[in-house]
Amino acid sequence: MDFVENKPNGSIDSDHVTISEKVAAKALDQAFIEEQKRIFKNSWVPVCHESELPEPYDFRTSSIGNENVIVCRAPDGKINALLNVCPHRGMLIERRPQGSFLEGQASGNPKRITCMFHAWQFDMRGNCVYVAREKEGYQDRFCKDDAGLRRLRCEVNFGGFVWVNMNDQPAVFLEEWAGAAFSSIQSQISSEPLEVVHYHKEVVETGYQELMSQGLSSIDNDTDATIFDYGHLVTTQGSADNQDAKKGKSFPSPNAASCTSVRIFPGFAFNLDGPTLHVSTITPLNDKQVMIEHRGLAPQADNKEARHLRSKYYNEKFGPFRLQELSEPEQNELDSVKANSWYTHYYDEWLRWMDKHPNGETRIVDLPTSRSKNGEVDEHSGLSGPHIVVVGASHAGVAFVDKVRKNGFVGRLTVFDRQVGGPMERPPLSKGFLLGGGETVESKSLLRQKKWYKNNRIKLKTQSNVETIDTKKKTVTVSSGDVINYDNLVIASGAIPRELPDTQGMGNAFTLRQPSDANAIRQAANNSDTVVIIGGGYIGLEVAASLRKKEMTVTVIEAAERILARVASKPLADRLTKLHEDNGVQVLTGVGVDSINAEAGIFESVTLTSGEKIVGDMLITGIGVFPDSTLAASAGIETQRKDGGAILVDEAMRTSEKDVFAVGDVALRRDQLLAIESVHNAQETAAVAAAAVTGSIAPTIQTPWFWSDQYDVKLQSVGVVPINDDDVYQVARPGKREGAVSFWSYRGDDLVAVEVVNDPATYMEARQCLDTKQSPDPEQISNPSFSPIDSGGARS
Amino acid sequence: MDSESNDMENNSSADIERKIEKTIYQAALALDKNNWADWFKLCDDSFFYSITSFSPEISKDMTYFSGDKKELIGLMEMLPKHNTDHSPLHRHTSVYTIDVSDDGKTAESVSSVVIYQNMLDGINSHLDSGESRLFVIGKYHDKFLINDGVPKFINRETKIDNRRLDKGSHWPL
Ligand SMILES: Cc1cc2nc3c(=O)[nH]c(=O)nc-3n(C[C@H](O)[C@H](O)[C@H](O)COP(=O)(O)OP(=O)(O)OC[C@H]3O[C@@H](n4cnc5c(N)ncnc54)[C@H](O)[C@@H]3O)c2cc1C
Ligand code: FES
Numbered sequence: 001m002d003f004v005e006n007k008p009n010g011s012i013d014s015d016h017v018t019i020s021e022k023v024a025a026k027a028l029d030q031a032f033i034e035e036q037k038r039i040f041k042n043s044w045v046p047v048c049h050e051s052e053l054p055e056p057y058d059f060r061t062s063s064i065g066n067e068n069v070i071v072c073r074a075p076d077g078k079i080n081a082l083l084n085v086c087p088h089r090g091m092l093i094e095r096r097p098q099g100s101f102l103e104g105q106a107s108g109n110p111k112r113i114t115c116m117f118h119a120w121q122f123d124m125r126g127n128c129v130y131v132a133r134e135k136e137g138y139q140d141r142f143c144k145d146d147a148g149l150r151r152l153r154c155e156v157n158f159g160g161f162v163w164v165n166m167n168d169q170p171a172v173f174l175e176e177w178a179g180a181a182f183s184s185i186q187s188q189i190s191s192e193p194l195e196v197v198h199y200h201k202e203v204v205e206t207g208y209q210e211l212m213s214q215g216l217s218s219i220d221n222d223t224d225a226t227i228f229d230y231g232h233l234v235t236t237q238g239s240a241d242n243q244d245a246k247k248g249k250s251f252p253s254p255n256a257a258s259c260t261s262v263r264i265f266p267g268f269a270f271n272l273d274g275p276t277l278h279v280s281t282i283t284p285l286n287d288k289q290v291m292i293e294h295r296g297l298a299p300q301a302d303n304k305e306a307r308h309l310r311s312k313y314y315n316e317k318f319g320p321f322r323l324q325e326l327s328e329p330e331q332n333e334l335d336s337v338k339a340n341s342w343y344t345h346y347y348d349e350w351l352r353w354m355d356k357h358p359n360g361e362t363r364i365v366d367l368p369t370s371r372s373k374n375g376e377v378d379e380h381s382g383l384s385g386p387h388i389v390v391v392g393a394s395h396a397g398v399a400f401v402d403k404v405r406k407n408g409f410v411g412r413l414t415v416f417d418r419q420v421g422g423p424m425e426r427p428p429l430s431k432g433f434l435l436g437g438g439e440t441v442e443s444k445s446l447l448r449q450k451k452w453y454k455n456n457r458i459k460l461k462t463q464s465n466v467e468t469i470d471t472k473k474k475t476v477t478v479s480s481g482d483v484i485n486y487d488n489l490v491i492a493s494g495a496i497p498r499e500l501p502d503t504q505g506m507g508n509a510f511t512l513r514q515p516s517d518a519n520a521i522r523q524a525a526n527n528s529d530t531v532v533i534i535g536g537g538y539i540g541l542e543v544a545a546s547l548r549k550k551e552m553t554v555t556v557i558e559a560a561e562r563i564l565a566r567v568a569s570k571p572l573a574d575r576l577t578k579l580h581e582d583n584g585v586q587v588l589t590g591v592g593v594d595s596i597n598a599e600a601g602i603f604e605s606v607t608l609t610s611g612e613k614i615v616g617d618m619l620i621t622g623i624g625v626f627p628d629s630t631l632a633a634s635a636g637i638e639t640q641r642k643d644g645g646a647i648l649v650d651e652a653m654r655t656s657e658k659d660v661f662a663v664g665d666v667a668l669r670r671d672q673l674l675a676i677e678s679v680h681n682a683q684e685t686a687a688v689a690a691a692a693v694t695g696s697i698a699p700t701i702q703t704p705w706f707w708s709d710q711y712d713v714k715l716q717s718v719g720v721v722p723i724n725d726d727d728v729y730q731v732a733r734p735g736k737r738e739g740a741v742s743f744w745s746y747r748g749d750d751l752v753a754v755e756v757v758n759d760p761a762t763y764m765e766a767r768q769c770l771d772t773k774q775s776p777d778p779e780q781i782s783n784p785s786f787s788p789i790d791s792g793g794a795r796s
Numbered sequence: 797m798d799s800e801s802n803d804m805e806n807n808s809s810a811d812i813e814r815k816i817e818k819t820i821y822q823a824a825l826a827l828d829k830n831n832w833a834d835w836f837k838l839c840d841d842s843f844f845y846s847i848t849s850f851s852p853e854i855s856k857d858m859t860y861f862s863g864d865k866k867e868l869i870g871l872m873e874m875l876p877k878h879n880t881d882h883s884p885l886h887r888h889t890s891v892y893t894i895d896v897s898d899d900g901k902t903a904e905s906v907s908s909v910v911i912y913q914n915m916l917d918g919i920n921s922h923l924d925s926g927e928s929r930l931f932v933i934g935k936y937h938d939k940f941l942i943n944d945g946v947p948k949f950i951n952r953e954t955k956i957d958n959r960r961l962d963k964g965s966h967w968p969l
Contacts, residue, residue, distance in 0.1 A: 052854050197858065203962050321860055
């Protein structure tokens with residue numbers, strides 16, 4: 001009704017006006033504009049489904065934050081998203097919701113997007129291919145090559161949806177943004193091509209915030225919910241041990257019964273409900289109205305019967321004529337607390353994007369920074385409140401400061417690392433990094449760009465070794481001599497590679513942990529022909545594969561009977577041994593090292609216990625790591641043994657000192673027997689500690705996972721493979737593609753871990769099985785047409 | 797003989813068409829009143845009802861709602877257990893075509909239908925109740941079975957043009 005008041009003639013009924021006119025005419029609320037600008041124009045938005053533009057030259061239009069978007073399919077089948085605005089005079093180009101450019105239009109040539117105003121023409125990628133009177137009108141001042149439609153970031157993923165981000169440089173890639181949240185339904189929605197068969201929209205007279213709050217607090221009582229990074233939430237109907245839901249088949253089967261909703265921030269829901277996939281997307285129109293689009297999807301290959309069955313189900317649940325259950329009048333207190341925490345998770349993310357602090361304080365990034373006398377930026381100027389000191393700026397330490405800021409922490413943050421240069425990712429160091437030739441470190445391997453630390457007001461001090469901790473005074477002493485007070489201390493000191501005594505101080509003998517190690521190996525490799533690698537673990541094997549690519553002669557020596565003896569199953573190890581041998585690596589197992597020999601202080605050869613001598617230009621030792629806990633142990637913080645071992649922590653990653661946390665490779669939870677050295681573990685434990693410090697909700701712990709790249713083999717592993725356990729056995733499952741295989745480890749009938757070679761789809765299924773505690777029948781798993789997800793065996 | 801064939805004439809063409817038209821209008825009145833019993837009386841036991849639409853957005857024919865007589869009766873019984881908008885609907889129907897089959901046993905017709913909603917419930921019923929607004933536009937595609945000169949609905953497809961349907965009713969339009 002407020003719209004009517006803007007009209008000179010008050011008698012005009014607001015319902016005679018189209019939505020877009022309403023949006024344009026309404027004096028928009030400032031907060032709404034801000035929300036559109038900050039959130040919607042920077043998020044990944046599923047604008048349509050690929051089946052809505054099935055053929056080359058098909059298009060579909062949409063809008064994000066009141067900007068017009070057109071999605072087209074190019075002749076090569078690729079989907080592009082463009083701004084639907086003519087670069088000539090800014091007019092809207094295509095007005096239809098959907099159609100094809102294949103045939104000519106009244107004012108347009110075939111296979112071209114033509115602006116009806118002055119007939120500029122564009123191809124399906126947005127390149128300008130014709131400008132009327134180009135030469136006559138513009139002479140050489142202008143060239144059509146410079147006048148394309150603005151290309152938008154666009155990806156097709158998660159069941160064939162077309163995701164567009166208005167920001168050319170989105171904060172995160174789509175996969176990172178939503179991959180984890182979608183992991184529980186990815187295999188179901190990607191197993192066969194889907195198409196949209198139902199579509200309708202509705203405009204609700206509710207503001208966006210209120211709509212989200214209502215939606216999240218009305219989630220059913222018996223729902224299992226898992227929160228994910230970036231404000232996403234995944235709910236599963238029925239409790240985890242609901243046998244009925246488990247026994248039932250899953251989508252795309254028309255008899256599916258299970259029910260999972262993936263709710264993606266800022267407001268898109270993917271509901272796998274029984275035999276149907278319902279997707280709702282929101283477009284806020286103003287501060288009081290939101291348009292919701294509903295899509296129902298079904299497999300393209302459906303027969304008539306299956307289609308009818310799904311259609312009936314969909315209409316009853318999601319169609320415009322669906323019945324709405326009378327809401328339960330009473331909610332018990334526990335439920336509303338649960339529901340509130342889901343809303344809080346969403347709302348935290350909202351605050352982050354809006355740069356607002358939950359307690360009304362100014363967000364960190366808004367504070368002006370100042371420079372100290374010597375001209376250095378002082379990240380802490382203007383900050384007060386508690387000081388958190390972090391020891392170690394690698395995967396765990398950096399993930400911690402990231403999380404704690406995201407949780408709204410506004411105090412001071414200082415991170416110390418003894419390394420030189422910006423903190424780098426470790427996994428590439430044994431892989432692609434070794435193939436590079438330069439002497440400097442590529443910025444793409446940096447964990448975070450320099451600006452990120454500045455923007456988040458994190459003081460990063462490299463080349464600064466933390467020498468002592470005083471837990472009584474709550475101080476640390478740094479190699480510069482500075483004594484720094486802390487309120488909370490986070491130890492993320494990682495691990496140190498084991499060395500063999502003979503190699504100490506020897507030239508051309510290396511271990512690999514830090515970027516500086518990788519740099520040194522890379523340079524030595526450029527001047528060497530042969531390399532001897534001691535240790536057939538993941539790092540040794542990855543280095544072997546990388547150096548083979550450089551055509552070096554490579555020998556791997558492993559004392560155990562097989563490679564990967566501590567971390568992988570035998571069938572996988574056998575396969576990888578063959579892979580390395582096929583690639584020309586000499587793999588020696590079951591043989592020890594007797595001595596390591598040098599000539600003039602430079603590595604020369606290894607003498608094996610068998611008496612054999614292996615000569616080489618360089619040596620790399622990869623025989624495992626031990627936690628770098630000396631600093632903690634000397635400060636009296638409890639470690640596995642008096643003289644070292646991992647730092648023991650509780651489930652919140654708190655050490656024996658209540659203000660001190662430990663995360664990443666250096667930490668071991670008291671209730672766990674085995675440390676898991678992986679990036680995933682570093683990030684997860686960091687998030688747990690950050691939640692404990694800020695009092696936020698702790699993330700849900702996922703089944704541990706790990707990956708490794710060797711030659712053209714991508715290995716993905718989920719769960720921990722029990723070693724030397726006689727009750728554990730593996731079943732091999734051939735993949736659909738050539739060279740793809742997975743090894744499923746069982747103890748009795750219970751699935752414990754899965755290792756996957758070149759088969760990401762199976763990896764997703766395996767992860768889903770382990771995350772939801774399902775054990776597909778070991779007798780059947782070797783049959784590639786048997787679906788592990790549908791089998792439903794529940795794990796005890 | 798003559799009089800009998802005259803009767804047939806009356807029953808099978810103009811008269812039947814008139815009866816069909818009347819049946820369509822009676823259905824509109826019954827539906828406007830939510831008088832399901834009266835509406836069902838106009839329907840044969842084999843009656844099948846659907847609401848469909850073509851979406852140019854996805855380029856597909858869609859079914860929004862469907863059910864046979866038994867399912868519809870079941871639905872009507874369930875209505876009180878669900879949240880529905882109580883705003884009455886007002887159907888404006890014009891019969892455009894009626895085609896009676898050669899044997900006079902069945903007929904098909906197309907009518908235009910415009911449905912207004914007379915607001916009762918609202919976000920703020922204090923303000924909204926009493927206002928009328930356009931709810932849905934479309935066409936009825938009806939099929940009849942004619943027994944002893946009495947036409948009864950065997951199929952109604954309500955083909956609506958709307959794909960934007962805000963909160964509304966859940967019963968047959
Ligand atoms: C070559 C290589 C390849 C890998 N590949 C994979 C892979 O493919 N997938 C996977 O999941 N994992 C992989 N990993 C393992 C993974 O990188 C580690 O699990 C992860 O780095 C652990 O992180 P962290 O922060 O706990 O410890 P670290 O990465 O060990 O970092 C600890 C940091 O603390 C600093 N530090 C320690 N003590 C002090 C002190 N007293 N003062 C100041 N600074 C200090 C160190 O300089 C170091 O930078 C790989 C590791 C390596 C080395
Ligand atoms: S505005 Fe498009 S050609 Fe002129």
